[in-house]
Amino acid sequence: MTYRLAEDQQGWWIAVVAYLDVAATTRVDPRVADVVLHWMTKDFGNAGSRTHEYGLRAKRAVQEAREFLASTVGAKAKDLIFTSGATESNNIALLGLAAYGEESGRRHIITSAIEHKAVIEPLLHLQSRGFEVDFLEPGPSGRISKEAVLERLRPDTLLVSLMHVNNETGVIQPVAELAEELRKTQTYLHVDAAQGYAKVSQDLKAPIDMISISGHKIGAPKGVGALVVRRRGWDKVPLQPIMFGGGQERKLRPGTLPVPLYGALSCDDLRQRVCEWAAARVMREELLTALSRTRFRINGDADHSVPHILNVSFDGQDAERLIVRLKDQVAVATGSACTSASYTPSHVLTAMGLPEEVATNGLRFSWFPSEAASFDAEQLAKTIAEIQAEAL
Missing domain, CATH: 3.40.640.10 (Type I PLP-dependent aspartate aminotransferase-like (Major domain))
Known part of the structure; x- marks a missing residue:
């Protein structure tokens, strides 16, 4: 998807990218x-x-x-x-x-x-x-x-x-x-x-x-x-x-x-708007299937997780740099919005005993399906795979 700006009904200029950061905040309907x-x-x-x-x-x-x-x-x-x-x-x-x-x-x-x-x-x-x-x-x-x-x-x-x-x-x-x-x-x-x-x-x-x-x-x-x-x-x-x-x-x-x-x-x-769990699970499976073409690990127990939050680390990739490369496609985060200005390893992933390179580079994808209509999982995975190939 190409990054572009669009004018909304109130005249504000907004970025048209897939919003995958609802764990930070959500749009007011x-x-x-x-x-x-x-x-x-x-x-x-x-x-x-x-x-x-x-x-x-x-x-x-x-x-x-x-x-x-x-x-x-x-x-x-x-x-x-x-x-x-x-x-x-x-x-x-x-x-x-x-x-x-x-x-x-x-x-x-x-x-x-x-x-x-x-x-x-x-x-x-x-x-x-x-x-x-x-x-x-x-x-x-x-x-x-x-x-x-x-x-x-x-x-x-x-x-x-x-x-x-x-x-x-x-x-x-x-x-x-x-x-x-x-x-x-x-x-x-x-x-x-x-x-x-x-x-x-x-x-x-x-x-x-x-x-x-x-x-x-x-x-x-x-x-x-x-x-x-x-x-x-x-x-x-x-x-x-x-x-x-x-x-x-x-x-x-x-x-x-x-x-x-x-x-x-x-x-x-x-x-009514928050009851989207069936669709959230479908989107999670689509994302994981697409990401199978990349080298990544899921951080946290997938069997005891909500369907709309996924934390992953990509092999050999710095999370902050990856976010910059992906900004034309998705809005994602490395963790809590309250500590996003910090470049130290996530205190959550560190407390889980994960290696520093993993704890430092966890990416959090979080979504409501109705807010991610423009999301293209296949294109995202393709871009990440290309970035990983460049690092080899």
Whole structure:
């Protein structure tokens, strides 16, 4: 496919290449954008305004969005607070437990070395405050075993934080099985579900104490997400706020509620758009079949992965240079968008114990089939094969 520029309906000039980086972010569907525009320009009231119909309509919209989103993970509406995204949700879940951990003497936390920086960095902050954090390494599969977590449990273990789907490899972690086991203990479970929400939904209906959700990974605008905080019977997770002012969202996330973003996160068009798994699997097989003409390895356990994320390393190829050579065909990444400016080896692939030349040069392909209509797997594989031949 030839790289070219095209003018969209709003007059913006955009590159017409196959977009294979949905693990970083997704396009907002025009129908979803229309919902946002409606709540910005027509029903624009403040959900905290109780004296007129504008405010009441906004309040009802927020409640309907809350009820729907909570229902998707088998939770109650009162269990869900809205946030600006999974990063904020992670911070509230992790840092919000610190005071309780300090008061109770439970300062031990278990996590994995392959978590997103939005989990690792808050935990490093807690470590500086005297908490003991175990960072488990998964091995070449990229999957943390349930047994590995349970073996590290102690009477003073406050929390286990384990991601649902790894953002670089697409490997699914055993969070549902772990939730069942941890419910028998006093240890809380937090799951960063930024990559798994609305995609591997059944897992998140397990009795997980806290679930972080991101909107822009599933076609909603950037800047919206949620934190689900389930009770254990009558007992609440003892979170303390990390911000103050206004008392909104059960006093855990103060600030004026951005009603347009909540409307987008729960609108019908968005719900329908993410259900593309059969097509995602077909596209994965087509890509792997085409790549068979190249020399590559898959990074991570292919039997426990979501169908729309594939991490591969190509023999003898520097990933950054390869991306430049492929930019006329596909938009891809080497890993998390939050660390894409770094040229150091992927911390995820390194924690899996992969050789440095592999960990440094992993390429992540991620897609929604509806966003990759222009993708030509055969042409991509041909180009890569030619580049590899040049290096011989």
